[in-house]
Amino acid sequence: MTVKRIVENAVQAKSEIEELTRQGFTHDDIYIFAHDKKRSDDITDALDTESVGMQEQGFLDSMKNMFSSRGDELRNKMEAAGLTAEDAADAERELDHGKLVLIARK
Template sequence: MDSIGAQSYAKVLENGVQAIEEVNRLRNSGYTREDIYVISHDEDREGRIVDAADTNEVGLKEEGLFGAIANMFRSRGDELRSMITSLGFTEAEADFYEKELDLGKVIVIAKKPSA
């Protein structure tokens, strides 16, 4: 499922290779490193893909101080849903994407650059 909302675009992918290809495709269409995020249920896998694709991780800038601190006390699923909503998706969309992550998939999200 691809989701193109008012704020962000997301694509569910089967693996890291496809995620890197999607990051490259987004870069070729005008997105910058700062606009693109990779999310995986496995934090180590996520880090490897982020490093290989030279892209962004969801952090303090996206979630805000309260969200980042709250994530220290959340389950990984709750943390992922929080990350996804901080990038402009609804709670229902975040639930859908988190279930896809539970299945071992990877999500590439691109925030639309501010005009």
């Protein structure tokens, strides 16, 4: 089961994470994405959520992302976190407008 939420800021993200944990997700099941890498890393650390890494993507996709645009990297990571290619593209457009994308997957 994969759930996607779009929020405006870290305060709303925290509230959504609390709701997702009440629904049975753990912090390790939840991923947060922001278009700016530093913002994404800071919010992920502050809210104790998971990062998409080699385990979710695999070695080759992780290496490919090192040479991809930020948009391509984000779409690949969101797909690895459980979204379809179409949903990942839609979510990436939301990121372009400064929003945050939360993905929870069991």
